[in-house]
Amino acid sequence: MIELRSVSYSYGGIRALDRVSLSIKRGERVALVGPNSSGKSTLARIMNALLLPCEGECIVDGVDTKADPMHARRAVGMVFQDPDSQIVAHRVLDDVAFGPRNLGLPEKEVQRRVFEALKAVGLEPDGEAQRLSGGQKQLLAIAGVLAMRPSYVILDEPTAFLDCRGSRLVEDAISGLKGLGVVIITHDMEEAARADRIIALSGGRVVADSTPERFFSDDAQLAMAGVEPPYSFRLRKASIPAPMAHEVVRSCR
Ligand SMILES: Nc1ncnc2c1ncn2[C@@H]1O[C@H](COP(=O)(O)OP(=O)(O)OP(=O)(O)O)[C@@H](O)[C@H]1O
Numbered sequence: 075m076i077e078l079r080s081v082s083y084s085y086g087g088i089r090a091l092d093r094v095s096l097s098i099k100r101g102e103r104v105a106l107v108g109p110n111s112s113g114k115s116t117l118a119r120i121m122n123a124l125l126l127p128c129e130g131e132c133i134v135d136g137v138d139t140k141a142d143p144m145h146a147r148r149a150v151g152m153v154f155q156d157p158d159s160q161i162v163a164h165r166v167l168d169d170v171a172f173g174p175r176n177l178g179l180p181e182k183e184v185q186r187r188v189f190e191a192l193k194a195v196g197l198e199p200d201g202e203a204q205r206l207s208g209g210q211k212q213l214l215a216i217a218g219v220l221a222m223r224p225s226y227v228i229l230d231e232p233t234a235f236l237d238c239r240g241s242r243l244v245e246d247a248i249s250g251l252k253g254l255g256v257v258i259i260t261h262d263m264e265e266a267a268r269a270d271r272i273i274a275l276s277g278g279r280v281v282a283d284s285t286p287e288r289f290f291s292d293d294a295q296l297a298m299a300g301v302e303p304p305y306s307f308r309l310r311k312a313s314i315p316a317p318m319a320h321e322v323v324r325s326c327r
Contacts, residue, residue: 075097075098075099075100075133075135075255076097076098076121076132076133076134076135076150076226076255077096077097077131077132077133077134078094078095078096078097078117078120078121078127078130078131078132078133079095079130079131079132079133080093080094080095080129080130080131081093081094081095081120081127081129081130081131081132082094082127082128082129082130082278083113083116083120083125083127083128084128089278090113090116090278091113091116091117091120091127091278092113092277092278092279093129093130093279094113094117094130094275094278094279094280095130095280096273096280096283098121098226098255098257099255100225100226100253100254100255101252101253101254101255102255102256102270102271103248103256103258103268103269103270103271104255104256104257104258104269104270104271104272104273105257105258105259105260105265105266105267105268105269105271105272105273105286106118106257106258106259106260106273106274106275107259107260107261107263107266107272107273107274107275107299107301108274108275108276108281108299108300108301109276109299109300109301112275112276112277112278112300113275113277113278113279114230114259114275115230115259116278117275118152118228118230118257118259120132120139121134121146121150121226121228121257122146122147122149122150122151122152122226122228123139123143123144123145123146123147123150124147124152126139126140126143127139127140132146134146134149134150134226135149135225148222148224149224149225149226150224150225150226150227150228151219151220151222151224151226151227151228152219152227152228152229152230153212153215153216153219153227153228153229153230153232154215154230155230155231155232155234155235156235157208157209157211157212157214157215157235157236158211160211160214160215160218161203161204161211161214161215162218163203164202164203164204165201165202165203166192166197166198166199166200166201166202166203166206166214167188167199167200169203169214169218170187170188170191170192170214170217170218170221171184171185171187171188171221172218173218173219173221173222174187174188174221174222177222187221187223188217188221190220190221191217191218191220191221192217194217194220194247194250194251195213195214195216195217195220195247195250196213196243196246196247197210197213197214197217207239207240208235208236208237208240209236209237209239209240209241209242209243209244210240210243212232212233212236212240212243212244213243213244213247216229216232216244216247216248220251224254225254225255226254226255226256226257227251227254227255227256227257228256228257228258228259229248229256229257229258229259230259231259231260231261232244232248232258233245233260233262233265234261245265245268249268263290263301263302263303263304263307264304264305264306266286266304267286267290267304267306267307268286269286270285271283271284271285271286272284272285272286272289274289274295274298274299274301275299276298276299276300281295281298281299282295282298282299286307290303290304290307
């Protein structure tokens with residue numbers, strides 16, 4: 075479990091997180107939502123120890139990130155918005171192998187991890203990384219993280235730069251991530267609605283932590299989080315059967 079206990083973080087005089095307490099379990103899928111500058115990316119960086127709390131504690135599987143930041147960096151993989159900025163090697167195979175090779179693993183183990191990770195996201199091993207589509211590059215970034223065998227994966231607006239087709243590829247790959255704790259930072263409420271839980275931040279504070287169903291039904295929470303319910307939810311509320319509502323939304327995208 076990733077557990078934050080009253081975590082605050084400031085960049086100089088800017089308080090980005092203010093006494094945030096929450097937990098993320100392995101196997102659950104959590105959407106992190108909230109307006110710009112509400113602290114979502116800072117929270118992600120606290121969880122994988124790229125940043126350490128100014129106050130409070132972040133505990134990853136029982137280990138305090140201040141005591142052992144490398145433990146959290148291994149356990150919590152990060153995928154960022156921009157697929158191009160995450161490519162580190164010319165060939166697809168070498169790109170995914172980059173992390174495991176840096177761990178000093180035997181080449182046989184590196185290759186096993188590379189092929190498993192590529193299979194998990196549905197990417198072919200041959201080819202050049204820069205020739206992939208935007209969506210495929212994002213799959214490559216996810217494969218690179220999976221090859222490190224994390225317990226949790228945080229995706230910071232993974233579909234923000236992608237077209238409809240690329241977004242669908244990435245969404246399908248994320249749905250296939252079983253057994254890991256998955257945190258998706260998103261402004262897309264359709265994406266948030268597919269999570270088990272939604273955590274909303276505003277002004278660096280947690281203003282909601284509940285199921286999508288409850289979150290999207292609670293006008294006060296929605297107002298505090300500065301978001302609106304997704305189209306599929308509104309259609310459902312208008313008594314259109316869920317599968318049909320889902321299809322309407324898919325065909326609209
Ligand atoms: N490196 C930095 N230096 C100074 N201030 C920063 C830095 N990174 C973030 N901040 C500030 O911290 C606050 C929270 O930013 P953060 O990026 O965590 O929010 P966010 O919810 O991820 O925003 P967005 O949705 O725009 O990506 C903002 O006021 C932001 O300006």
